[in-house]
Amino acid sequence: MYDVSKVIKGERVEFKEPDPKFYEAIGGEEGMKRLMYNFYDIIYESDIAHFFPQDREEFDEVKEKNTRFFIQICGGPEVYTEADGMNLNEYMVRLHDDFSITEKARYEWLGCMEEALREVDIPQELKDDFWAYLERFSKLTVNTFSDGSIYYAQFTASRD
Numbered sequence: 001m002y003d004v005s006k007v008i009k010g011e012r013v014e015f016k017e018p019d020p021k022f023y024e025a026i027g028g029e030e031g032m033k034r035l036m037y038n039f040y041d042i043i044y045e046s047d048i049a050h051f052f053p054q055d056r057e058e059f060d061e062v063k064e065k066n067t068r069f070f071i072q073i074c075g076g077p078e079v080y081t082e083a084d085g086m087n088l089n090e091y092m093v094r095l096h097d098d099f100s101i102t103e104k105a106r107y108e109w110l111g112c113m114e115e116a117l118r119e120v121d122i123p124q125e126l127k128d129d130f131w132a133y134l135e136r137f138s139k140l141t142v143n144t145f146s147d148g149s150i151y152y153a154q155f156t157a158s159r160d
């Protein structure tokens, strides 16, 4: 797997939003849709499938919203409308508070994404840049620790 560093409870997490070149290289909205649909198909078969809706229609809805989020965060059009005026990244961190996400679940999530990225034929440095965003941002979604404690990460703004 690509590098994944450990989550340290309470640690400040800095991240940078993906380079728009990644979005262009993958083929814009259509390319992003392919990547994210493939990713969610992998999730559905993974050890973290139980986190997600088991109902196919609800699952498809999450898939759809997730795709729109990634289109927007990667520099495409502003098609993700659920944040309702709230900072998009902060909204996304807080949305995950509803789920008990462990380091292991994060690792599995990243593994599914790595698998989906294998199908994408773009320069490695653009994949690396996207990975750097995922690797860091995903730390903010972890809220359940091996000692049984729960800690909701403080949102930190992205670096320019």
Ligand code: HEM
Pocket (backbone or CB within 6 Å): 048, 051, 052, 053, 062, 065, 066, 067, 069, 070, 082, 092, 095, 096, 099, 101, 105, 106, 107, 109, 110, 133, 134, 135, 137, 138, 141
């Ligand atoms: C880079 C890290 C991550 C990003 C950017 C991300 C992004 C998203 C997005 C955009 C959605 C859909 C939001 C909506 O409903 O409007 C979502 C939902 C969700 N994510 Fe993540 N996610 C990340 C990491 C994780 C990890 C590590 C897990 C671990 C299990 C996870 C579990 C979930 C679950 C359970 C849902 C909601 C499903 C439902 O609505 O029932 N996410 N995420």
